Amino acid sequence: MADLGTWYNVFDILASISVVTNIGLICFTSNEGVIKTLTLGQRWAGIAIIEHIVLAFMWLLKMLVPDQVCILTSEMSVGF
Secondary structure, three states: OOOHHHHHHHHHHHHHHHHHHHHHHHHHHOOOHHHHHOOHHHHHHHHHHHHHHHHHHHHHHHHHOOOOOHHHHHHHHHOO
């Protein structure tokens, strides 16, 4: 039986895939401003750069925000 830890990894992978997909959609379907003047190679480079920035920001948030609330962690260590 799958527990929450397994699903956490699945959702983490799904979030990373959605970042890449959404940035690709924005870069290839947008005809606004600077994006419409870029060549195909520049669009691919833009996707890679923006994707790495967003994934690094997601990783930073994952490191800064605790998985459990402090009071819950202390309650779990004491026991019920």
